[in-house]
Amino acid sequence: MDNFEYQNFTRIVFGKGEVSKVGKVVRPFGSNILLVTGKESLKKSGLYQRVRDWLEEEGITVADLDGVQPNPLLSIVHDGIRIIKDQGIQVVLALGGGSVMDTAKAVAAGAAMEQGDVWDFFTRRRTVEKALPVITVPTLAASGSEMNGFMVITDEESKHKLSTGSPHLYPKVSILDPTTTYTVPADYTAYGGVDAVCHLLEPYFNGPDPNTPLQDRMAEGLIRTIMDATEACIKSPEDYESRATMMWASSLALCGLTKAGVGAHHFPVHLIEHAVSVLFFVAHGEGLAALLPGWMTWWAQDHPKKTSQLGERIWGISGKDISEKSEAGIDALRSWFDSIGCPKNLSDIGIRAEDHVRLAENAVFQAEIWGISGTYSVENIKTVLAYCQS
Amino acid sequence: MDNFEYQNFTRIVFGKGEVSKVGKVVRPFGSNILLVTGKESLKKSGLYQRVRDWLEEEGITVADLDGVQPNPLLSIVHDGIRIIKDQGIQVVLALGGGSVMDTAKAVAAGAAMEQGDVWDFFTRRRTVEKALPVITVPTLAASGSEMNGFMVITDEESKHKLSTGSPHLYPKVSILDPTTTYTVPADYTAYGGVDAVCHLLEPYFNGPDPNTPLQDRMAEGLIRTIMDATEACIKSPEDYESRATMMWASSLALCGLTKAGVGAHHFPVHLIEHAVSVLFFVAHGEGLAALLPGWMTWWAQDHPKKTSQLGERIWGISGKDISEKSEAGIDALRSWFDSIGCPKNLSDIGIRAEDHVRLAENAVFQAEIWGISGTYSVENIKTVLAYCQS
Numbered sequence: 001m002d003n004f005e006y007q008n009f010t011r012i013v014f015g016k017g018e019v020s021k022v023g024k025v026v027r028p029f030g031s032n033i034l035l036v037t038g039k040e041s042l043k044k045s046g047l048y049q050r051v052r053d054w055l056e057e058e059g060i061t062v063a064d065l066d067g068v069q070p071n072p073l074l075s076i077v078h079d080g081i082r083i084i085k086d087q088g089i090q091v092v093l094a095l096g097g098g099s100v101m102d103t104a105k106a107v108a109a110g111a112a113m114e115q116g117d118v119w120d121f122f123t124r125r126r127t128v129e130k131a132l133p134v135i136t137v138p139t140l141a142a143s144g145s146e147m148n149g150f151m152v153i154t155d156e157e158s159k160h161k162l163s164t165g166s167p168h169l170y171p172k173v174s175i176l177d178p179t180t181t182y183t184v185p186a187d188y189t190a191y192g193g194v195d196a197v198c199h200l201l202e203p204y205f206n207g208p209d210p211n212t213p214l215q216d217r218m219a220e221g222l223i224r225t226i227m228d229a230t231e232a233c234i235k236s237p238e239d240y241e242s243r244a245t246m247m248w249a250s251s252l253a254l255c256g257l258t259k260a261g262v263g264a265h266h267f268p269v270h271l272i273e274h275a276v277s278v279l280f281f282v283a284h285g286e287g288l289a290a291l292l293p294g295w296m297t298w299w300a301q302d303h304p305k306k307t308s309q310l311g312e313r314i315w316g317i318s319g320k321d322i323s324e325k326s327e328a329g330i331d332a333l334r335s336w337f338d339s340i341g342c343p344k345n346l347s348d349i350g351i352r353a354e355d356h357v358r359l360a361e362n363a364v365f366q367a368e369i370w371g372i373s374g375t376y377s378v379e380n381i382k383t384v385l386a387y388c389q390s
Numbered sequence: 391m392d393n394f395e396y397q398n399f400t401r402i403v404f405g406k407g408e409v410s411k412v413g414k415v416v417r418p419f420g421s422n423i424l425l426v427t428g429k430e431s432l433k434k435s436g437l438y439q440r441v442r443d444w445l446e447e448e449g450i451t452v453a454d455l456d457g458v459q460p461n462p463l464l465s466i467v468h469d470g471i472r473i474i475k476d477q478g479i480q481v482v483l484a485l486g487g488g489s490v491m492d493t494a495k496a497v498a499a500g501a502a503m504e505q506g507d508v509w510d511f512f513t514r515r516r517t518v519e520k521a522l523p524v525i526t527v528p529t530l531a532a533s534g535s536e537m538n539g540f541m542v543i544t545d546e547e548s549k550h551k552l553s554t555g556s557p558h559l560y561p562k563v564s565i566l567d568p569t570t571t572y573t574v575p576a577d578y579t580a581y582g583g584v585d586a587v588c589h590l591l592e593p594y595f596n597g598p599d600p601n602t603p604l605q606d607r608m609a610e611g612l613i614r615t616i617m618d619a620t621e622a623c624i625k626s627p628e629d630y631e632s633r634a635t636m637m638w639a640s641s642l643a644l645c646g647l648t649k650a651g652v653g654a655h656h657f658p659v660h661l662i663e664h665a666v667s668v669l670f671f672v673a674h675g676e677g678l679a680a681l682l683p684g685w686m687t688w689w690a691q692d693h694p695k696k697t698s699q700l701g702e703r704i705w706g707i708s709g710k711d712i713s714e715k716s717e718a719g720i721d722a723l724r725s726w727f728d729s730i731g732c733p734k735n736l737s738d739i740g741i742r743a744e745d746h747v748r749l750a751e752n753a754v755f756q757a758e759i760w761g762i763s764g765t766y767s768v769e770n771i772k773t774v775l776a777y778c779q780s
Contacts, residue, residue: 001634003405008398014651015393211631214615214639221607228603241601244391248651249604257647261404261638 001212002263008255009170010147014248016240019137019177022051022093023058029133029172030090031059034083036104037066038096042139045183051095051137063087065107071277071284072099072106074155077118080107084132094136094171098143098195098284101136102151105169108132109151121164122153124369128166136171139180141246142192142285144199144254146174154278161274162366176251178243186234189246190340191285193230196250197223198269198288205299205306206262216306219258220313225249227314230340266372269295272381272388275362282349289342290349293334294388300326347390356385391602392653398645399560400537404638406630409527409567412441412483413448419523419562420480421449424473426494427456428486432529435573441485441527453477455497461667461674462489462496464545467508470497474522484526484561488533488585488674491526492541495559498522499541511554512543514759518556526561529570531636532582532675534589534644536564544668551664552756566641568633576624579636580730581675583620586640587613588659588678595689595696596652606696609648610703615639617704620730656762659685662771665752672739679732680739683724684778690716737780746775 013021026033033055042048055062065080083089084107094104109131110118120126136146145151149169154161184192200219206212226249232242252258259265272295273287282290300307304326311317311329320328337344346352351359360381367376403411416423423445432438445452455470473479474497484494499521500508510516526536535541539559544551574582590609596602616639622632642648649655662685663677672680690697694716701707701719710718727734736742741749750771757766 001405001631001638003408005401005403007401011395011397012650013395015391018393213618214612214635214642217611217615218608221611222604225604225607241391244651245604248391252604252647257642260402261634 001214001261004260006256006260008147008257009167011173012147012176012251013173014176016179017177018175019047019051019180020054022137022175023054023056023060025173025175026055026060026091026093026135027058029135032061032087032089033063033091033093034080034089034107035062035064036068036080036092036094036096036100036107037064038068038100041183042095047139047180048095063089065103068096068100068103070097070099071154071161071281072103074119074153077103077106077110077153081110081118084111090132092132092134094134095139097138097140098145101138101143101145101171102153104134104136105131105145105151106153108134109166109169119155122155122162124164128164128168131166131168133172134169136174137180138174138176138247140184140188140192141181141243141250142195144196144251146171146176147251147255150254152274159278159362160365161278162369163274174251176247178240178247181243181247182238184237186237187341188283188285189233189237190230190342191283191289192246192250193226193340194285194289194292194337194342196226196253198292199254200258201292202267202269203259203262203265204310205296205303206265208303210262210306212262215258215260215262216309220310222249222253222258224314226253227336234340266370266375268376268384271366271370271376272359272363272384274366275359276351279359279362280349280351286343286349289337289344290346290351291388293330293337293344294346295384296330296333298384298387300330345390346385346388353386353389356382359385391604391651394650396646396650398537398647399557401563402537402566402641403563404566406569407567408565409437409441409570410444412527412565413444413446413450415563415565416445416450416481416483416525417448419525422451422477422479423453423481423483424470424479424497425452425454426458426470426482426484426486426490426497427454428458428490431573432485437529437570438485453479455493458486458490458493460487460489461544461551461671462493464509464543467493467496467500467543471500471508474501480522482522482524484524485529487528487530488535491528491533491535491561492543494524494526495521495535495541496543498524499556499559509545512545512552514554518554518558521556521558523562524559526564527570528564528566528637530574530578530582531571531633531640532585534586534641536561536566537641537645540644542664549668549752550755551668552759553664564641566637568630568637571633571637572628574627577731578673578675579623579627580620580732581673581679582636582640583616583730584675584679584682584727584732586616586643588682589644590648591682592657592659593649593652593655594700595686595693596655598693600652600696602652605648605650605652606699610700612639612643612648614704616643617726624730656760656765658766658774661756661760661766662749662753662774664756665749666741669749669752670739670741676733676739679727679734680736680741681778683720683727683734684736685774686720686723688774688777690720735780736775736778743776743779746772749775
């Protein structure tokens with residue numbers, strides 16, 4: 001186990017009906033808030049109006065930043081910052097999925113800047129030193145943004161999707177009410193499961209010969225649980241127990257816990273997926289599903305031990321040599337993606353071999369910012385993409 | 391899954407050599423501290439003096455509260471409070487095991503009281519509203535006190551060992567340096583493993599038909615890991631990886647994570663063990679080992695599902711009906727206790743059937759304070775004790 005520091009700053013309020021506490025939860029942080037939301041679905045379901053009512057009951061004044069889309073855009077972050085400055089907003093409340101939460105974080109950090117532009121955080125020219133308090137009410141079990149200090153934003157002009165993190169970006173409170181996810185359709189339910197599994201698997205493949213039995217067991221337990229819950233939620237969208245399991249498991253999947261102590265690790269699949277979704281407009285989880293089995297096949301060539309262990313512990317694969325178990329494990333993951341209606345390679349999302357160069361170049365731009373372009377060169381990423389193609 | 395709130399306030403600084411940061415970690419909280427320690431072993435190993443040196447390098451003035459013993463006493467808590475008040479102490483630093491950490495917490499909370507006695511927190515006459523900052527440097531992987539808001543103290547006069555908790559009792563920072571546990575002897579290493587496993591198992595048995603697949607998987611992963619690490623630490627006391635696994639796993643075992651969402655649950659084995667250790671002066675983990683298999687046998691009569699699942703997932707027991715698997719699981723736990731040199735029933739620690747009444751009466755005193763004497767009557771506890779006798 002490597003040395004590490006760990007602290008998670010977010011207070012979680014979890015459970016059926018807990019969203020009705022939103023006014024009481026927000027009020028101690030301020031009475032003038034920006035409410036960040038996504039597309040129309042929350043308005044249709046009536047949740048948006050109920051949240052407005054609960055906020056107003058506590059005397060909270062609400063300004064709206066709505067229309068946030070998947071792979072959220074820098075331009076809307078700028079809009080939000082402008083509203084905050086114009087209206088003396090004190091708190092940013094996110095009601096939506098990962099895109100909405102990440103937009104809220106970017107707005108909260110950007111509005112607290114004394115100089116520079118919010119994009120400087122993503123290009124790592126500046127570090128987040130402070131932010132307005134962010135409170136989240138996730139309505140999708142996927143990104144884990146509700147319990148961590150990360151955010152991912154796309155600059156539509158330069159065509160780059162970049163991430164950054166800071167202790168100041170942890171939501172002060174996140175209200176996780178699984179009933180708010182009942183209306184998530186099957187495809188996005190599946191993408192959420194894939195995203196959470198990917199958050200667990202990337203640090204799981206943490207070096208040539210890792211010695212992290214505790215982190216492995218925690219990740220495996222969460223993965224198995226998320227797989228079961230994803231299937232159950234697709235089958236019965238209003239099954240409270242499965243939605244609850246899915247919601248808490250996806251929060252825990254990227255709350256820092258399973259990564260602590262695993263040592264140096266990157267998120268190569270996320271890195272490449274950012275290029276995929278910024279250039280091809282696929283959903284994040286969809287892009288991850290198209291890449292993960294291919295990336296694992298490439299990785300397992302030199303590191304079959306962990307993929308083999310995964311096959312053994314998740315799918316009960318046994319009685320074969322390590323390479324065979326490794327291969328069978330990756331095949332099982334691929335089949336699982338298929339069974340939940342997800343892509344399992346780049347062909348499945350319409351990406352062709354001739355697209356690899358510009359994907360690799362876009363990914364390497366991020367790798368340079370992350371300081372890992374020594375590991376992830378254009379050539380290296382092209383090699384990985386070939387494994388992901390079909 | 392039940393509704394819950396979750397937040398953990400402690401910053402963890404984990405790893406080899408990290409104890410040398412103690413001065414720098416403590417300094418932001420104050421320069422006049424109380425250093426709480428246990429018996430002589432830390433002085434012999436030189437760790438005590440090294441910690442003093444690191445503190446002095448940062449200009450920190452140290453007052454000592456030493457000689458804390460296992461099942462720590464109220465009288466020494468009173469001594470500590472007096473020193474704090476006399477010397478204007480700002481911070482309490484615990485260097486030791488669970489007893490030392492719990493003493494530090496009690497002293498920190500007691501010194502901040504405006505009226506009443508610190509024992510009022512344990513009898514639940516008063517609630518902890520504030521406390522001096524506590525920083526811990528655990529030298530034993532067992533209690534999890536380094537990452538939670540609980541404390542257990544024994545009043546030697548009334549012969550009661552009582553616990554309480556508060557968000558104000560979370561250590562601000564805990565430095566977990568596994569090398570500080572190299573000198574823990576085999577018996578206390580084993581007791582630590584039993585304590586951590588017991589912290590996981592008590593909420594695991596959380597009702598007649600629980601639906602908590604996520605919490606179950608997390609607990610099972612931690613239990614399996616702790617069992618492996620306990621054995622490895624006993625075999626090779628200076629095996630860094632095993633000591634590290636043990637240390638982080640025992641912290642996570644009672645940090646609130648595996649309990650969140652399991653719903654109403656008590657710690658009946660801990661409840662009864664407190665009576666055992668206060669009346670018979672056994673180590674806490676020793677008492678737990680003597681009680682846990684018996685308690686599980688009693689519990690499994692009406693709830694064999696979870697004990698069966700445990701048998702299946704921890705020891706790979708299969709192919710039998712639910713009651714048989716349950717019984718085989720409990721037998722496997724008993725055998726494991728035996729293999730690591732722990733007692734597995736009350737006879738093994740010299741307790742006889744004629745002691746049951748006073749044990750039950752002592753335990754029920756706590757149950758009344760915990761507000762659960764409806765469930766845990768003298769008769770009920772005597773029945774459980776009969777299962778634990780041999």
